[in-house]
Amino acid sequence: MKTFLMFKEGVWPENQDKPWGSDFLKQDLELAKIIDTMADGDAFLRTVCENTLLFPLKGPEEIIYRQDILKDCISNEPLIRNIYDIVVKCVEKERRESFWFGQTNPELVLYESVKILRIIVDGFRQIHKALSDSMNAFTSSGFRKFLEQLNGDLNDSYLKKIEDKLESLSFPHGVSVCVGLGPGNASTGHILLGPVPHGRGVGQIIPLGREKHFTYNLPSRDEAGAQAIADIRSESVSGIVGILRESAEDVLLFLKKIREELAFYVGCLNLYRTVTESGGKLCFPVPDNSGHGGLKFEGLYELSLRISSGSEVVSNSMDATGKELIIITGANRGGKSTFLRSLGQAQLMFQCGMYVPAESYTSDLRTSLFAHFKREEDRGMTMGKLDEELARMSSIVQHLSRGSMVLFNESFSSTNTGEGSEISRNIVSALLEIGVRVFFVTHNYDFASRYQESYDSRTLFLKAERSEDGTRTYRIIEGEPSDTGHSIDLYEKIFGE
Amino acid sequence: MDLNLDYIVSSITGKRREEYLEKLYLTPLRSFENIRFRQDVFRDLQREEILKATREFSWEMSRVKRYLSGIGRLYRYQAERWLLDSVPIYCDCVTRFCKALRTSRPESEGLASFSRYLEQYVSSDSFQNLRKQAERIITDLDGVRFKMVISPGKIRVSRCQNEPDLGQEIRELFSRFSSPKDQQISRKYTRSGGMSHVEAAVLGMVAKLFPEPFDEMISFFEKNRNYIDEGIEDFHRGIQFYLSYIDFTDKFRNSGLSFCIPFIHENRCETVLRESFDLALAHNLLKTGGKVVTNDLSLNSGESIAVVTGPNHGGKTTFAKSVGQVHYLASLGLPVPGKSASISVPDNIFTHFEREENIDNLRGKLEDDLFRIHQIMEKATSRSLIIINEMLSSTTLKDSLMLGKKILERIREKGTLCFYVTFIDELAEIEGVVSLVGSVSPEDPEVRTFRIERRPADGLAYAMALARKYSLTHDDIIRRVGS
Numbered sequence: 017m018k019t020f021l022m023f024k025e026g027v028w029p030e031n032q033d034k035p036w037g038s039d040f041l042k043q044d045l046e047l048a049k050i051i052d053t054m055a056d057g058d059a060f061l062r063t064v065c066e067n068t069l070l071f072p073l074k075g076p077e078e079i080i081y082r083q084d085i086l087k088d089c090i091s092n093e094p095l096i097r098n099i100y101d102i103v104v105k106c107v108e109k110e111r112r113e114s115f116w117f118g119q120t121n122p123e124l125v126l127y128e129s130v131k132i133l134r135i136i137v138d139g140f141r142q143i144h145k146a147l148s149d150s151m152n153a154f155t156s157s158g159f160r161k162f163l164e165q166l167n168g169d170l171n172d173s174y175l176k177k178i179e180d181k182l183e184s185l186s187f188p189h190g191v192s193v194c195v196g197l198g199p200g201n202a203s204t205g206h207i208l209l210g211p212v213p214h215g216r217g218v219g220q221i222i223p224l225g226r227e228k229h230f231t232y233n234l235p236s237r238d239e240a241g242a243q244a245i246a247d248i249r250s251e252s253v254s255g256i257v258g259i260l261r262e263s264a265e266d267v268l269l270f271l272k273k274i275r276e277e278l279a280f281y282v283g284c285l286n287l288y289r290t291v292t293e294s295g296g297k298l299c300f301p302v303p304d305n306s307g308h309g310g311l312k313f314e315g316l317y318e319l320s321l322r323i324s325s326g327s328e329v330v331s332n333s334m335d336a337t338g339k340e341l342i343i344i345t346g347a348n349r350g351g352k353s354t355f356l357r358s359l360g361q362a363q364l365m366f367q368c369g370m371y372v373p374a375e376s377y378t379s380d381l382r383t384s385l386f387a388h389f390k391r392e393e394d395r396g397m398t399m400g401k402l403d404e405e406l407a408r409m410s411s412i413v414q415h416l417s418r419g420s421m422v423l424f425n426e427s428f429s430s431t432n433t434g435e436g437s438e439i440s441r442n443i444v445s446a447l448l449e450i451g452v453r454v455f456f457v458t459h460n461y462d463f464a465s466r467y468q469e470s471y472d473s474r475t476l477f478l479k480a481e482r483s484e485d486g487t488r489t490y491r492i493i494e495g496e497p498s499d500t501g502h503s504i505d506l507y508e509k510i511f512g513e
Numbered sequence: 514m515d516l517n518l519d520y521i522v523s524s525i526t527g528k529r530r531e532e533y534l535e536k537l538y539l540t541p542l543r544s545f546e547n548i549r550f551r552q553d554v555f556r557d558l559q560r561e562e563i564l565k566a567t568r569e570f571s572w573e574m575s576r577v578k579r580y581l582s583g584i585g586r587l588y589r590y591q592a593e594r595w596l597l598d599s600v601p602i603y604c605d606c607v608t609r610f611c612k613a614l615r616t617s618r619p620e621s622e623g624l625a626s627f628s629r630y631l632e633q634y635v636s637s638d639s640f641q642n643l644r645k646q647a648e649r650i651i652t653d654l655d656g657v658r659f660k661m662v663i664s665p666g667k668i669r670v671s672r673c674q675n676e677p678d679l680g681q682e683i684r685e686l687f688s689r690f691s692s693p694k695d696q697q698i699s700r701k702y703t704r705s706g707g708m709s710h711v712e713a714a715v716l717g718m719v720a721k722l723f724p725e726p727f728d729e730m731i732s733f734f735e736k737n738r739n740y741i742d743e744g745i746e747d748f749h750r751g752i753q754f755y756l757s758y759i760d761f762t763d764k765f766r767n768s769g770l771s772f773c774i775p776f777i778h779e780n781r782c783e784t785v786l787r788e789s790f791d792l793a794l795a796h797n798l799l800k801t802g803g804k805v806v807t808n809d810l811s812l813n814s815g816e817s818i819a820v821v822t823g824p825n826h827g828g829k830t831t832f833a834k835s836v837g838q839v840h841y842l843a844s845l846g847l848p849v850p851g852k853s854a855s856i857s858v859p860d861n862i863f864t865h866f867e868r869e870e871n872i873d874n875l876r877g878k879l880e881d882d883l884f885r886i887h888q889i890m891e892k893a894t895s896r897s898l899i900i901i902n903e904m905l906s907s908t909t910l911k912d913s914l915m916l917g918k919k920i921l922e923r924i925r926e927k928g929t930l931c932f933y934v935t936f937i938d939e940l941a942e943i944e945g946v947v948s949l950v951g952s953v954s955p956e957d958p959e960v961r962t963f964r965i966e967r968r969p970a971d972g973l974a975y976a977m978a979l980a981r982k983y984s985l986t987h988d989d990i991i992r993r994v995g996s
Contacts, residue, residue: 017690169689181686184679190664194673197657200587201594201716202708209660210679229671230718232711242666244709249663256680263687270690 017169017270020161021277022068024081029071036415037386038070040408044387044425045360049320053290054283060104064276065283072367076303076381082369083300084156089281090288092153097285098146100278106139107275110268122254129257129264130182136267137175144172184211185260193252203248208256284370291319291373294326301366301377304337309453311336315375318358319365322373330490331374332358339476340448343464344457345497350480351490352457353389356423359455360387363421382453383419386412390426409443418451425457437463448474464497515864515902516837517793524796525761537754541844545779548858551755551846552774553621558755559774563624566613571756573606574749577741588713590720590727593734594654600647600740604640607745611635627748634742643740650733653726659719668711670718758847765792765850768799770807775843775854781895781928782857784812789851791835792842807851808832808965812947818925820941821934821965823951829934830902832949832965836932837862837900859898859930863889866902879905886920895928902934914939921946941969 018026042048047069055062073079089096110132144166151163191208198204234241291298297315304310317331332355336342344352362372363385388409405428412422428436428443440456440463447454458464467475479495482488522538542548558564580599584592614628634640660676662669708716720727762772771788788807795805806828812819821829839849844858865886882904893899904920905913917933917940924931925945933940941948949965 178686181683190662192660192662192676194658194660194676196659197594197654197719199594199598200591200708201654202591203712203715208679209676210682227671227674228722229669230721232668232670232714232718234666234711240709241711244711245663245666245668247709248661248668248712248715252661252663256683259680259683263683263690266687266690 017165019270019273019277020165021085021158021274022082022280024078024158026161032067032071034067034070035072035384037384037412040389041070041360041364041385041387042066044389044423045357045364046318046320047361047364049323050287050361053323054287056283056286060275061279061283061286064279068280068283068368069364069370072364072382072385073369074381074383076305079303079367079369079381081156081158083371085158086281086284086369086371087300088154088156088159089285092150093285095146095150095153096278096281099143100275100282102139102142102146103271103275103278106135106142107268107272109135122250122257125261126185126253126257129260130185132264133178133182133260133267136264136271137178139271140166140170140175185256191249191252195252203251206252206255208252288371290323295328296322296373297375298371299374299376301362301372301374301379303366304378304380306380309338309340310378310380311339311453313362313374313377313379316358316362316377317373318354319361319373320357321354330354332492333375334478334492334494336476338474340451340453340474341444341467341472342453342455342476342478343467343497344455344478344480344492345459345461345464346478346480346492346495347482347488350482350488351492352480353425354490355478355492356425356455356457360385360423381419382421383417384415385421385423386416387423388412388425388427389423390429406439413443416447416450416452421453421455422447423455426459427456429459436460437466441466461497468496515866515900516834516841516862517791518838518841520793521796521838524793525757527757527761531753533750534753534757538845541841542846543860545777545858548777548844548846550621550623552777554623554755555759555774555846555848557619557621557624558759560617562613562617563619564759566610566617567752568756570606570610570613571749571752573602574745577603577606581741588708588710588716590716590730591708591713593730596734596737597647597650597654597730600643600737601651603741604644604647607631607640608635627744630744634745643737646733650726650729654730657719657723657726659722661715668715670715670722672722762848764799765795765805768805770795770805770850771852772848773851773853774848775839775856777843778855778857780857781817781930782814783855784810784816784857784930785853785855786810786836786839787852787854789835789839789849789854791831792838792850793834794831795850806964808835810836810949810965811967812930816945816947817928818921818931818933818945819947819949820921820943821932821949821951822936822938822941823965828965829951832951833900833902833932833934837864837898840898857896857930860894860896861892861898863893863897863899864902865889865899865904867904883916890920890923890927893924893927893929897929899924899929899931900934901931903936904933913937918943 020026022028042051047066051062051066051069054065073082113128113131113135147163147166154160154163189211194207194209195203196205234245288298296317304312312335314333315331316333317329321329330351344355346352358373362374362377363379363382365372366377366379367381367385388405391404409427416422424440428439437460440458440460444454444456464477468477477494477496478492479497480488481491481493481495522535525538526534542551558567577599580595580602584595587595611628611631611634614624614631619625619628658673660671660673766772770790787809789810790805790807797803798805808828810819821833823829835850839851839854840856840859841862842849843854843856844862865882868881886901886904889899905916914937917935917937921931921933921940921943940946941950947967948969949967950969952964952966
């Protein structure tokens, strides 16, 4: 049975590993703070939210599908949290109660399986109850499918059937089994027999006792014999144990899948609450399908900064539609890196079906996202700095594809300007030809100015804004590269001169 | 022992652990004919189809023997069934092997004569009847299905009626949850131990419910208690010697090392090895994933003494051991490490390796060294092989050079083949001695290549290379100081 809260067709991608480069993204875009807020101290939520955030969807329909579900969740928050709690408790109870993994004693496994199935059936009953009054509160097609399952495949009469079957597995009339002879005439091919249903074949079945039979009676005090009978019984039920255990595992898997899917939305609810309660704006982004490289936003801000400060942070607005190379220059500590991070965060959140930290946001979909940020000297590093940067870049190239997006932050600055420029231009021009959107924060005036000279309508120059008196506004505006990084400002500020 | 032969033999026999096998490996053949006989069998077994068929036969025969091994300890109706079950396996493997040999036509006397023997045996009436009877009874027993109702202290046995399969019912009940792709890997519950007395009793009741097949089984057992042919059994034992060695060498082949059937000279002649290696060391290196270095050697028929010199840990001892191993293995009729080999089989292999001083030994170390080498030289003939590793180290260089020269002179007079590993370069300069040198990598003198090359001893090469690396050779220093 499929679950439908994450993917329209209920099919999870086969490879659920985080895409290559996820760790760099997480670090460079400061996603940890965002993920922590979603997790709200829960390790499972953290894992699910992190994986989902770093696993971009490829089509606009899938994004809208999730957005609709998330909207349902936001308007039914208490109910969603309640269902999630039921599922979590059920799964945790199962884990506490079961020590079946690695168990080889069939009777014990049988007992455990029955117990676990009972727990899960009980969980489904609770979900039924919780939702009974709110069937019409959901409008998203994802939740409609979920409700259909509860009323169809998982309805009361089916749950009752399961309970009845579990009851018969306590074998009130002894274990009945049909057996053949295997190698060495040992019993083999055990088929456990169920109770004959009432009314079937009356008169055909020879009444018990009249058919030809022999009975082995265990002598009293024959302990080895008692053990032997227990062994025979174990072997007899072992066939069914496998089936039952697989069934229990299947049902449990289904429940765990529901937990995993709901966990993402609960994480979204957590983040939503934190941000909006402190006055932050969130909006549902609009996928651009025009094929003209849509990218337009208003009031885009850096979310992890917003979470840390708990108050308003600088936001940026711009229309970069059709721009494939965006070069950002300007003052040190002028908000360039923050801007770059906000772009990356928004794109990731957008592509996993979430709201984004902006007043409005329209973008086309990117096949993958990579970050190439300058690294501080790593103590454990065995390679030279430029070596390390190039090695990392080489790995990115190995993984990117047409339609990717790469965020560079002061890359290749660990060598002299000329070389850095040459390396950067080699890489960037190739990426543009492939069809990769590039954001490049740089102090390399040589590199930036060369793109300035050879004007291309796909290139956009941005710079950190400075007001008349030279102070920074931390806003990023359109503007041609300038050749000073204004480090002297910083120096003066810090040294108070 | 110095050649690590005991280690090699136990690695070969490994799992088989059969005493007779170990004995075979520890008994060098003295007769040229017998060596040839074994080499021919190995040559046949180099053909993929023959080896495959022989392995299958051996494997299946072992299975048959396992089936029969416990019969004396089993319950009634159990023992009889094990024997019965073993018959089709035996008949199948014998028939298949017979057919395989017929089509592949082995050339060795060993396999060809067994092939003829098998043809006769397989076509005999008694063999054909054995198989037919067994199969019929097994089919009848396979048809038996009975029902047990197990309650505490009680098992009721009867014939099966038409009752529902509980497992199937449960599977259907939960089928909506099962994802189609992960088809159940059913974890089969396997009970440890054999049949219990309760099961034996139940089996007895089953025999009463189904008397015909059980009666037939009993009478088959009584008639065919020892049905395995003696000639086949002997062959099965003998072929283990070959298969165990091939299994062992396959491990090396898989990592690119070669084995070859050596060309054997009856009298002292040339000694030529290509890409040979130390089997014991290579065995360890395979486990740890290290790289095995191979070595070539070429001595013509007039050259009987080789002195091996070179840097420490440069592969000298390993090389000497590998030469000894090749001669030993060849004398068992076995393929040897290397791409090709052309050697004379020694009548005896003597080793003289450096020993820890033994406190119980009243002789001093030098004396002990000399005592041992003397003993060796007493026994050695012109067809022997002597391997000496770092002898006479407990005396002055001058003395050990002098002694070494004398000993080598005497060995040469005898015409015994001798490999002498030493740190004394001058020994390699003796007239008529072949000098072999452990080499270092030309790019980085600190890297030893572990290759042994035939060239004059050059103990200074290593030091000179190091000097060049740091630009400290004579010319370097003149140039640097001069500029």
